[in-house]
Amino acid sequence: MAIGKLYIGRKVRDLRLANRATQAQFAERIGISISYLNQIENNQRPVSASVLLSLAEKFKIDLADLSAGEGDRLMSALSETLSDPIFAAYAPNLQELKLVTQNAPGLAHALIAAHQAYRHNSEQLASIDDTLGRTSGLTENTPYEEVRDFFHFVDNYIHEIDLLAEKLAGELGIGDTDSYAALNGYLEQAFGVRITRAGRDDDLIRSYDREARILTLNPYLPAATRDFQIALQIAQLSAGQAIDAIARNAAFRTSEAYEICRIGLHNYFAGALILPYRKFMDAAREVRHDLDLLSVRFGASLEQVCHRLSTLQRPGLKGIPIFFARIDRAGNITKRHSAAKLQFARFGAACPLWNVHQAFESPGRIIRQLAETPDGVRYLCLSTQITKGGRGFHLARQHYALALGCEISYAANFVYADDMDLGNRAAYDPIGISCRICERTTCAARAVPPLKGRLVIDHERRATLPYRLKEN
Incomplete structure (x- = not known):
């Protein structure tokens, strides 16, 4: 295998820290000098083929994990x-x-x-x-966007929090026993917190009385949401110091961003607790990423399952590189992460040719699509609609579409690809990232011209678009 020059200092440093090794210990283990390791970690020298192979052998990681992602x-x-x-x-x-x-x-x-x-x-x-x-x-x-970028650039994986949650999940038997009973029992035994049912308050999901040590939950929550809210309370009580330290070290510009990040980290712990890393990844491989089976297996919602699949980025134990997004009816991307080459646009709406928009037309179904981006990379894309809220006839419901997928080289790991013609080039729909930066010049679905595109206006001729894009 030919290996070009790779400057992957941050990944090497993260791998060393994940194994709690000093530079001297790590350098000795892979057979290089401390000065060479220091130069690698600071991107002053590329890693050689022999170092890559040593990293793969000593730490049981895939070479592809080191050369892509961040x-x-x-x-x-x-x-x-x-x-x-x-x-x-x-x-x-x-x-x-x-x-x-x-x-x-x-x-x-x-x-x-x-x-x-x-x-x-x-x-x-x-x-x-x-x-x-x-x-x-x-x-x-904005503070929200600042926090979104924080999670985006750490690969949506927080190593310390994930390990804490997985350790506690093992102690409680999460994944092998009834999650609600285990979480409820731990909350009361470890922290003296009792769970009560809320009265008639349609807007309330959860409320915690710190003095009385009472967690109040809406009695009409779906089981998956109820368990997640209990896990979130456990996160606040058991991992508060670690979470606060991570948020402080992120050095956000405003206190609002700091507090929003704390919420995100509490949610991260809760998701990692109810879907513990190794058990969840092993189950995903066993059922070949069948979303419905994973949802039933762990008592989680489809959104929780899809989100967790996108966070399986532990150094030395990575899952399939997956992209995940949640989109509302207006096309706004309200959640997004990609461990694959496909990266979502930071501004503007998603490509209208992407199958995620079709999910709203077929509630309850998983829509499949083979797609190709302008750079020639092909993907298996899955989407499905979910409904949130609406606890009662008179309450509004929120409708979202979930998007999940991987590069086509990983498609065999998904049950949804079994009867698809992956080798047929004509089966792939041409999609882009966002119209404002898409390179395709003849797309009839284009909403706006690309930012750097030069327009050609012909008053005597009209095609699907009222202009042509000048070829470079």
């Missing part, structure tokens, strides 16, 4: 940023993007953050009049 996400975000017309005078090639993301990831993150602030400022100025514009402060990246 850089793909950062390079996708940077490429989208540089497609903005404000960078019209500069069009970096693929090699330049790789050099920046591999050797100066901090600079890439800073440029992305600066571009986000610019976009927010521009949008604000466009929506207010001159008087308000002169008196209003300009905003930066």
Whole structure:
């Protein structure tokens, strides 16, 4: 196997820290000098083929895990940023993007953050009049988006929290016994917290009285939501210090972002507790990622199962690289993560040719699609609709579509690919990431021209689109 120059310092460092090894111990184990390891971790030297093979042998990891993932996400975000017309005078090639993301990831993150602030400022100025514009402060990246990027760039996997949750799940027998009984019993025995049913409060999901040590839950919650809320309370009580430390170390710009991150980390612990890493990954492999079977096996919702599949990124024990998203009827991506090459657009709606939009037309079904992006990578895409809320006839329900998938080379690990013609090029639908950055010039579903596309207007001729895109 030919191996090009790989600058994967962060991955090597994360692997060393995950194994609780000093640089001296780690270097000795893979047979290199401490100075060479230090240069690798700081992206001053690439890893050699012999070092890669030693890492794979000593730590039982797949070579593919070391050469993809983190850089793909950062390079996708940077490429989208540089497609903005404000960078019209500069069009970096693929090699330049790789050099920046591999050797100066901090600079890439800073440029992305600066571009986000610019976009927010521009949008604000466009929506207010001159008087308000002169008196209003300009905003930066919102706290919510800042936290979203935090999880995105750590691969949606928090090693310390995941290990804590898995350890507790093993002690409680989660995955082998009734989750509700185990969680309820632990909450009362370890923390003296009792669970009660709420009265007539349609909006309430959970409420915790710290003084009385009473957790109040809506009595009409689905079992999966009820168990998740109990697990979330356990997260607050048992992993609070670790979670607070991780949020502090993220160095968010505002207290709002810090608090939002704490909520996200509590939710992460809860998901990892009810779907413990090794048991869940083993079950996923056994049933070949059958979402319904996994949901029944662990008493979890389809959304919990799909989300957890996208977090199986533990160093040395990775699952299938999966992309996951949740989309509302308006096309807004309300959750997103990708461990695959497919990266979701940071701005704008998702591609209209993607099968996730069809899920709203066929509730209760899993929609399948073979798709190909402009870079030639092919995917197995799955989508299904879910309904949330609506505890009673008069309460509103929220409808979402869940999207899940993988690169076609992993499709055999999914039961949904069994009768699909994976080798037939004509079976693949051409999709993009977002119209604003899509390279396809003849797509009839295009909503807006690409940011860097040059338009050709012909008043004497009209096709599906009212313009043509000039070929580069």
